[in-house]
Structures are given as structure tokens and as C-alpha cells.
Amino acid sequence: ADTALHQAQEAGGNQTVFFDPHMGQWAAERFALEQDLRHGIEQGELRLYLQPQVDAQGRTVSAEALVRWQHPQRGLLSPALFIPLAEESGLIEPLGRWMLEQVCGWLGRLQAQGRRLPLSVNISPRQFQQSDFGERLQELLQRSQAQAGDLMLEFTESVVLHDVERVIERMAALARLGLRFSIDDFGTGYSSLSYLKNLPIHELKIDRSFVQDAPHSPSDAALVAAMLAVASLMKLQVVAEGVETEEQSLLFRHHPGALMQGYLFGRPEPAEELIRRWLAQTVAPDAPDAPDAA
Ligand code: C2E
Ligand code: MG
Numbered sequence: 095a096d097t098a099l100h101q102a103q104e105a106g107g108n109q110t111v112f113f114d115p116h117m118g119q120w121a122a123e124r125f126a127l128e129q130d131l132r133h134g135i136e137q138g139e140l141r142l143y144l145q146p147q148v149d150a151q152g153r154t155v156s157a158e159a160l161v162r163w164q165h166p167q168r169g170l171l172s173p174a175l176f177i178p179l180a181e182e183s184g185l186i187e188p189l190g191r192w193m194l195e196q197v198c199g200w201l202g203r204l205q206a207q208g209r210r211l212p213l214s215v216n217i218s219p220r221q222f223q224q225s226d227f228g229e230r231l232q233e234l235l236q237r238s239q240a241q242a243g244d245l246m247l248e249f250t251e252s253v254v255l256h257d258v259e260r261v262i263e264r265m266a267a268l269a270r271l272g273l274r275f276s277i278d279d280f281g282t283g284y285s286s287l288s289y290l291k292n293l294p295i296h297e298l299k300i301d302r303s304f305v306q307d308a309p310h311s312p313s314d315a316a317l318v319a320a321m322l323a324v325a326s327l328m329k330l331q332v333v334a335e336g337v338e339t340e341e342q343s344l345l346f347r348h349h350p351g352a353l354m355q356g357y358l359f360g361r362p363e364p365a366e367e368l369i370r371r372w373l374a375q376t377v378a379p380d381a382p383d384a385p386d387a388a
């Protein structure tokens with residue numbers, strides 16, 4: 095069953111594949127999975143995972159929220175298996191709302207304890223295109239007592255391929271609320287760089303493919319250097335994705351302010367586990383034994 099799904103995805107995601115002998119089976123499989131996902135979202139089968147983003151000293155300074163689906167028969171599913179389906183079927187809207195609710199819930203609870211850990215959430219273009227996206231988000235921030243400035247919305251470059259004017263307007267309105275924006279998988283899209291000057295962007299995430307090849311490939315290393323330069327000249331925060339080795343981390347450790355995210359520092363894990371450890375390892379700024387307390 096999984097094989098049919100994989101084959102279909104390899105065949106090009108949402109492209110139409112003509113006269114594929116697996117097509118009938120695949121369509122049925124897809125439909126079943128879509129029904130399962132709809133039901134799963136309602137039944138509370140989604141899980142919020144977090145992956146740390148660390149500074150040059152390896153300290154966790156923020157984290158990215160990543161969805162998982164605890165399927166009753168198939169086990170814990172990775173987003174690559176169901177996000178494309180969720181996008182095509184419209185289920186990305188309830189899924190995306192659930193993620194934002196969870197993340198804002200954590201931000202609000204941390205805030206109530208006087209603690210702040212900025213969290214990033216992936217937003218799919220379709221989710222962002224909903225006319226009431228901003229309104230709902232503002233309402234959610236208020237309800238959960240979360241600081242807008244602690245929430246980073248991650249988009250891929252594809253979000254600016256269509257209707258740029260509207261995207262700019264929407265982002266600007268959300269930026270006025272204090273929300274921050276990150277360009278995910280930076281360098282892999284085919285859009286022009288001009289959006290960097292028109293959009294209220296705060297962060298670039300250098301795609302894993304460049305990070306992983308840079309130690310052995312001069313052209314990847316050059317592109318990483320160029321992306322770091324763009325980020326620092328434009329005063330954007332930068333995150334290196336997919337850092338797995340010490341060698342890769344050396345590309346970023348000496349770059350002021352660069353953050354790193356990858357298996358070298360921590361895999362995605364259930365939110366409560368990462369947050370419990372972060373709370374234990376860090377000290378509240380107003381606690382008597384805080385290092386920088388008067
Ligand atoms: P992404 O936003 O680029 O997230 C980073 C992906 O890289 C994550 O995969 C993460 O587990 C993986 N990763 C992190 N460090 C390493 C590393 O050192 N090596 C390798 N090989 N991989 C690493 P994950 O969790 O499977 O998510 C895949 C994609 O699914 C995400 O890519 C994102 O585009 C999408 N996604 C995940 N959660 C959501 C969500 O809530 N909403 C939406 N719209 N998309 C989501
Ligand atoms: Mg991301």
C-alpha cells in the first residue's frame with residue numbers, strides 16, 4: 095500500500111500520470127488516506143514535534159514546529175507522506191490551524207511563567223491565502239496570551255510566485271502585529287531575489303541541500319557564503335538547515351548570529367520533551383541565580 099503512494103509521489107506529486115497501471119489502486123489508496131486524515135485531525139491524532147535551533151555555543155534559542163500524524167494502524171507518519179495530500183484536499187487548513195493553536199498555546203503558557211522561546215511554524219501557501227488567515231491568527235494570539243513577536247511564520251519561495259501584491263499586503267499587516275517571517279528552503283525556489291526587498295522578512299533558512307554539500311563542493315560553499323552575505327547585509331537572521339556534522343557546522347559557527355538546526359544538535363521530538371529540557375537547562379531572566387541578574 096505504501097509503495098503505491100511512494101510511486102505516485104515520485105511520479106510528481108499532483109501531476110496527472112496517464113495510463114499508470116497503479117492508478118486505480120493509487121486513487122483508492124489516496125482517497126482512503128484522505129478520509130483517514132480528515133478523521134485523524136478530528137480525533138486528535140496529530141502531534142506537535144519541535145526541533146531546536148541553536149546558536150554558536152549550541153544553546154537552544156528557538157525551535158521549529160513540525161507536524162507528525164499518529165496513525166492508528168500505520169504508526170507515526172512523517173509530513174512528507176501526508177502534507178502534499180493535505181494541501182491538495184484542503185485539509186491543510188484545519189491541520190495548519192491545529193498547529194498554530196498548539197504553538198500559540200505553548201507560547202502563552204511559557205509567557206505566563208515569564209519564559210520565552212520563539213517558535214517557527216510552516217505555513218503552506220493555500221493556508222496563507224485564506225481570506226481570514228490574519229484575523230483568525232490575531233484572535234488566536236489574544237486568546238492564548240502569546241506574544242506575536244515569539245511567532246515566526248515560515249514560507250517557501252513559492253508563496254511569492256502568485257499575486258505578489260496581495261502577499262505583500264497581508265504580510266505587512268501581520269508584521270504590524272509583530273509577527274515575523276522566515277523564508278524556508280532558501281535558494282531552492284525559482285523566484286527572483288527582489289521579493290527580499292519588498293516583503294517584511296526577518297529570517298532566511300539556508301536549505302539543507304547546500305549545507306550538506308558545502309564541505310565537499312566549492313559551488314555549494316560559494317552559494318552558502320553568498321546567502322550568509324545577503325542575510326547579514328540585509329540584517330536578516332539566518333538559520334542553517336540540516337546540519338548533521340561538525341564539518342558542516344564550521345561553515346556557520348563563526349558567522350555572527352547564525353543559528354543552526356539539524357540532527358547534530360537534536361532531532362524533532364515531542365514538544366513537551368524539548369520544552370521540559372529547555373526549561374530545566376535555562377534559567378528565567380528574573381530568577382535570583384540568573385547569570386545576568388543584578
Ligand atoms: P522543513 O520546514 O524544511 O523542515 C525541515 C525538515 O528537515 C524536517 O523534516 C526535519 O525533520 C528535517 N531535518 C532537520 N534536521 C535535519 C538533518 O540534520 N538532516 C536531515 N536529513 N533532515 C533534517 P520533516 O519534519 O519530515 O518535515 C518535512 C517538511 O514537511 C517540512 O520541511 C515542511 O515543509 C513540511 N511540514 C512539516 N510540518 C508542517 C506543518 O505543520 N505545516 C506545513 N504546511 N508543512 C509542514
Ligand atoms: Mg520549515
Ligand code: MG
Pocket residue numbers: 278279299335
Ligand atoms: Mg526548511
Ligand code: MG
Pocket residue numbers: 278279301302335
Ligand atoms: Mg528544507
